[in-house]
Amino acid sequence: MDSKFNIQSYTHIRNGTISLNGNTLFESETEDFSTFIKEAYKSQHIEYPKFFKMDNLSKLAFIAADIILRNTSNSEENIAIILSNKASSLDTDRKHQESISDTDNYYPSPSIFVYTLPNICIGEICIRHQLFSENSFFIFDNFNPDCLWVQTEHLLKTKKANKALCGWVDFDDSNYDAFLYLVEDHGTFNHSIKNIKELYLCK
């Protein structure tokens, strides 16, 4: 199904590689996500100390969003955020669970607890880019371009937003996969479900 809107840019973060519009921006051979994402942060010359306080899901979403929005974002552009994943915040939920499982050593960490919701990563992106726009976070069994398309088209057609940052950010037990894309009036690819699928699957 075609649309009058277009995909202006897209990014992948998977398998130790960050790419923008299909072009590799950063590569690392490390298999450890914490090391990888810290190297990625430094390679992109981002100066945002709060990054180090985020959980893994938020770090993944934050870097992906920063790569796409660094040249475009400000609150006046009214960019909606529509994200999705499979694991929700399960990775951080487990860490919180571990901290409260021993009643004799019961010291839950407030800084872990605040990330026990997946949409917190959207909040981190909004704070960074000063966005006060519509946002949603969906949990699916698999990447679901149909649902993302419907939600995005609705927000743009009803002028609830001028642009939409959409996609998939999944982190669980050291496995990670991020694919974000920016939809607006102008862009290289038509905002169609077919194109979203193809861009998600491409490296």
Next chain:
Amino acid sequence: MQVKELREELKEKIIEQLNLEELSVSDIKDDDALFGDGLCLDSIDALELIVMLDKDYGIQLTDPKEGQEVFKSITVLADYIAERTNK
């Protein structure tokens, strides 16, 4: 433990527990403000410090007003702990 050593210990703990990755112990001055213009800690950091006081020093801080004063600086925090633990 001398108060001076306690101050250094607190700086190490704060850097580690609050994930202040871009700071080292030498970057934190004894009288730097922990909140506001100093280390720019936030409300979640304050809660982490309260947990740290309880977990590592056995001090339970329940009065928010007391927290505002206790977390003013490393010097104030170290003196507060020392008074209550004889460290």
